[in-house]
Amino acid sequence: MVKKYVRQPIVVVLGHVDHGKCLHPDETVFLSDGRFIKISELFDESLTLIKEGNYEWIAEHIPIYTLTKEGRVEPKKTSYVWRVKYDGELIKVTLSDGSVVRVTPEHPFLTLKGWKRADKLSKDDYVAIPSYIPFNQNIRKLRETLIKLILRKLMKLKNNEVMLKLGHNKYVRFKDLINTGDEGKILNTLYGVREIVISKEKGGKEVIKVPITIEEWRIFFQALCDYMKSKQKKSERIGRASSRGLDKQESKYMFTLLSDNLNDIEGVELPDFKDLAHYFGGTHQLFKALAETMQALISYGMRSLLLLHNTLPLVKFLNPSLSDFIELSQYAPLNLLKYLLRTCFPSLIFKKPSEEKPFEVSITLPERRELMLIKWLLLRIGVVAEYAEISAEGRVLGVLKVRGKENLLRLYRFLYSIELNAKMRRKMKALTVYIQKLIEEKVRESREPYVKVDWAEDIVFVKVKDISRVRYSGYLYDLSVDDTQNFIVNGVIVHNTTLLDKIRGTAVVKKEAGEMTQHVGASVIPADVIEKIAQPLKKIIPFQLKIPGLLFIDTPGHEIFSNLRRRGGSVADFAILVIDVIEGVQRQTIESIEILRERRVPFVVAANKIDRIYGWRSNPDTPFLITMRRQDPSVLARLDEYIYRIVADLAKLGFNADRFDKVRDFTRTLAIVPVSAKTGEGIPELLAILAGLTQKYLIGRLEVTVGPAKGVVLEVKEITGLGTCMDVIIYDGVLKKGDLIVV
Incomplete structure (x- = not known):
């Protein structure tokens, strides 16, 4: 008789996975068009402004730099610019290279030990900064800057006649141009200037040539x-x-x-x-x-x-x-x-x-x-x-x-x-x-002032020099960057916490030594850790786990499915579809649903960012069913409005959906779990539902034999001292030392 055992369900996360970190308005963002600009200046109030309580955002595609999963700094464009009213403490982090950044306490920094919240950093930590920023040129912006410098000087000439040469024997009198009062016309005309001819008070002329080539x-x-x-x-x-x-x-x-x-x-x-x-x-x-x-x-x-x-x-x-x-x-x-x-x-x-x-x-x-x-x-x-x-x-x-x-x-x-x-x-x-x-x-003997790592080409790590708390009241700002969820501010890589980061972080807090294993590309959360996280729920929803835990795949976005294909569908057993509770179903949500349909992967919806609902009183790491009891009726009414807007949008896509605690038949109704990746509220229900649904409806799929291993390759890479290595997921059988692998 072939021996069988139950493996962990393989879970992927799709959809709107970022959650806003918050930055002081004076922090400088690196833009790939050459500018270094305060983040508050990126919030263009002339565009269509969306408001929800204290939160305001605009759809703006700003050219920034981001760190890719391969460890390279590359240009990318934002999808949104956010701001929120804030009154509280910020964490001021000073690094040994002189970089300083002010962020909210929960903001994560990439360290040699992984991502750490700002309020959990110590002077023993090393934080990631870029070591290289790719840039070619921006000739138009260069000429605009020179023209503005020239205009500033020309405006100070009071008694001199100034003529602007625009082309062959084509001149414009500067005073006539200024008298138009049209700033756009003035700058556009100056942009085409080839020479400036200034008549001197004592006679004679000075010809000033403007560089072109x-x-x-x-x-x-x-x-x-x-x-x-x-x-x-x-x-x-x-x-x-x-x-x-x-x-x-x-x-x-x-x-x-x-x-x-x-x-x-x-x-x-x-x-x-x-x-x-x-x-x-x-x-x-x-x-x-x-x-x-x-x-x-x-x-x-x-x-x-x-x-x-x-x-x-x-x-x-x-x-x-x-x-x-x-x-x-x-x-x-x-x-x-x-x-x-x-x-x-x-x-x-x-x-x-x-x-x-x-x-x-x-x-x-x-x-x-x-x-x-x-x-x-x-x-x-x-x-x-x-x-x-x-x-x-x-x-x-x-x-x-x-x-x-x-x-x-x-x-x-x-x-x-x-x-x-x-x-x-x-x-x-x-x-x-x-x-x-x-x-x-x-x-020859001069040492580098940073720590270099093999797995990231364009970043280095520098030591934390000082950590302090500063009081602040006013607007804080954030940028949404699809897929990578990070950008560069004040010479430091800043990152959006994802829902998966929050699940992993909660598991780390609840685990005992050796209980949770984190690999490159995946994180395993054992059953006993899930039970500890969901412990407050047992009085409301009694359950007992029969699966050994959950295996979360770290790879963001849709690209994971190109690596998780298997005959008849996907290696992924289940998925979490993240939808911003305030924004509702977006284009990327629909794209994610189409992929899940194509691969025949069941999923639940995580309605993220409930902490952003106006009037919401956060209760960190608390089950949703408990934290909702502590909210005002008006706040719960607003939550219901958002949830049922999502329900209506999903109905248009062919799904019967409802909030998880109102679902009677999970095979017919898609469950929506309200959560906050920022505060951890709702995470216990999300894990409990994931575990419960997979062990009840997918147990046959999770049973594997103790035989030759079958799996998929996530990534092939070279590691110093080890040679060629592969990140793989084994979905059937057992892989033993000495086995021959066919890729």
Whole structure:
């Protein structure tokens, strides 16, 4: 007789699975169009606004960055922007890299130990931050930013006649344009400007050319870099990069290489080493001057001097601040970012390592915002910088540091990656090789300021530095991101808790040591843990479990079903269809239902976010049948209204549905369980119904034989030290060590 046993039912979660976390309105969101913008500014009140109690939301497709399940940071668009009125405590989390984010206590952070609520974090935890942000360019936004800077300066000219050249012999008088009072027309006209002609009070004209081509933009950014450096020599406004000079022998060798390689190029001549050393008053300043000369020659080339001559009037006219330079760099092609970074880190190849501390480069500024923007821009080249604050001369200054071998090498290679013609490449080879050698020797012992993991390509983990509570009253904000349920705020990955996360979290709290097993791609919740969670229900609904537990599949969305196919249907035994109780049935709900129908998978409905119903008094981790007794009649009436709207929508799709406690025949009526993934209310009923229905109606399907294993492959991957590995689900038989697997 073939021996049989009962396995755990395989349960998947589909539908509207995200639940809103809440963020302070001043937190900055990384947008994939190049912007860094406060989350509150993304809430466009001019769009159709949906209100429900304290909650307001709009359908808005905003280009953000998200972390995929493969551990890569990629562009994606939001589906909704939310805000809610709040009066209570926020958790302020400060990380060792200087990132700070303020969130509600239940907000989850990705740590080395998995997802943890903000109010459960400790200083022993390491939190995930992006180590790389992909970005190409946004030329339209770059030009718009430049035009706004030009407009700001033109508005200050009172007695000068200004003409705008739009094309061949086509001019517009600036005052006539301004007198129209049409802001849109003014900006659109300026967007097409090729030249600005300013008549001077004492006679004569100044012609200012506006960059159009990529080459003109490159020269413009190089000129900005040189202009900012000239300001840096006159003022401490831009800050100082900490450095120590090279010794005399190193400087002489650099000078010799420079002289030998450049003296005969395009008639360039360099003065004598001793004369320069005497003039600049030290080998460090000498080397710095030589390096800047070399950099200018390489960056411009003699063929670009005419373009430079045409660009300098625009730079002088703008008299840009560092903030202006940073804003332009946000949208510029990646290869132009190097000019901003050369302004900020001019001493990368000059500094000598200290015996007391590892090699690093840094910049000091009085403005935190400017340094944080530079820190975030560095992520575009894969450099993770650290922000800190110091007290100097009675004021607080910000310091941005770059340390760690990989960080410094990436920064150096980016800053000094140059495009040379064949002649220049031959002449500069010895100098380039020597500088590369110096850098590698300096950073050899410099450790990275973060923890890298094999399973995520674009994130690293940094230590929690401080956790505090702050009082706040006002609006909080959130973004809904389909499938991934996360985005990047203040340089930190923020995540929406899913219903499955809440079920797993509740199970962890209720389990004893060894009772719950969590695997990559799946979580097993044993029967005794389910009974503990549902214990308060037993007085109302007596039940006894006969199955060994539930196996939840972590893979989000619909893609799981492409991996769970088997002859005659799906490996999935049961499903939870999540519907936002306030939004009701949406397009993604219908898509999920069609998949469940096609695969012939039975399901229950989790009507999520009951905590968002106006007037709802939350009772964390309490059964719905108990928490509903503690609500006002008006709140229950509002809940019934939402539930029966869902019932009506499901009826249109061919389903007879009702709230679970009103269902008499579960084979004929689809059960709707009101829950909150945020507070855990209703989770006991959801687990009890899942377990009860599967053991009553699917017990034959769950019986498996002790024979050759049958299963499906969820994922194939390479793991360091183990080689090729597979995540699999065995739905029949037993897999033993030494068995031959046919895939």
